Amino acid sequence: MTGWRLGYIASPKHFVGACGKIQSQFTSGASSIAQKAAVVGLGLGYAGGEAVSTMIKAFKERRDFLVKSFREIDGVKISEPQGAFYLFIDFSIYYGREVQGFGKIEDSESLCRYLLDVGQVFSCNCKWLSIKSYVVISGRGFVQQ
Numbered sequence: 727m728t729g730w731r732l733g734y735i736a737s738p739k740h741f742v743g744a745c746g747k748i749q750s751q752f753t754s755g756a757s758s759i760a761q762k763a764a765v766v767g768l769g770l771g772y773a774g775g776e777a778v779s780t781m782i783k784a785f786k787e788r789r790d791f792l793v794k795s796f797r798e799i800d801g802v803k804i805s806e807p808q809g810a811f812y813l814f815i816d817f818s819i820y821y822g823r824e825v826q827g828f829g830k831i832e833d834s835e836s837l838c839r840y841l842l843d844v845g846q847v848f849s850c851n852c853k854w855l856s857i858k859s860y861v862v863i864s865g866r867g868f869v870q871q
Contacts (some may be wrong), residue, residue, distance in 0.1 A: 732760045785811065788865045811865050814852065818859035833862050 735745055756764075770778060789806070794812055796804045798859040801819030817837055826831050831837050834851035838861055841847040853868060 732756045734763050734764075785865070789813075791864045792863075807865075813863045814857070814860050814863055815863060816860050821859070834858060860871055 735742060737745075745775075766805065767774065773779070774781075789811075793804060793806050796802050796815055798815065801817075803816035804813060809812060817834070820837070821831055821833055825840060825844075828840050831840055834853065838851050840851045842862075843850050849861045849863045852858065852862055
């Protein structure tokens with residue numbers, strides 16, 4: 727369940743045991759509201775029924791639009807996400823350039839600040855993933871206008 731950090735596993739017993747050992751070191755338990763939401767979600771039937779199909783279609787359209795749009799920008803590198811809302815984009819070709827009214831875009835961190843200040847687009851640098859030239863942008867809340 728995206729954003730609610732709730733999941734489950736169905737696998738051989740020995741694998742579940744190993745996963746349980748790892749999981750116990752990272753989380754303490756799912757919130758009661760996440761548990762109730764999961765019960766409702768599982769009750770939607772195979773693949774979530776029509777409601778989930780509609781959401782999947784909308785997310786795919788958003789992803790396809792954003793990927794196409796970023797690929798049209800000279801020098802920008804992007805991989806098409808296969809199952810996530812997040813776009814990992816390499817804008818490094820633009821690092822070191824001056825932008826009137828903003829200053830120099832030194833790296834992914836200053837690019838994120840520029841995107842927020844000028845375009846009101848929230849992004850995050852990927853230094854924490856050791857891919858310093860990339861920024862990540864979520865396509866989840868994007869609405870094509």
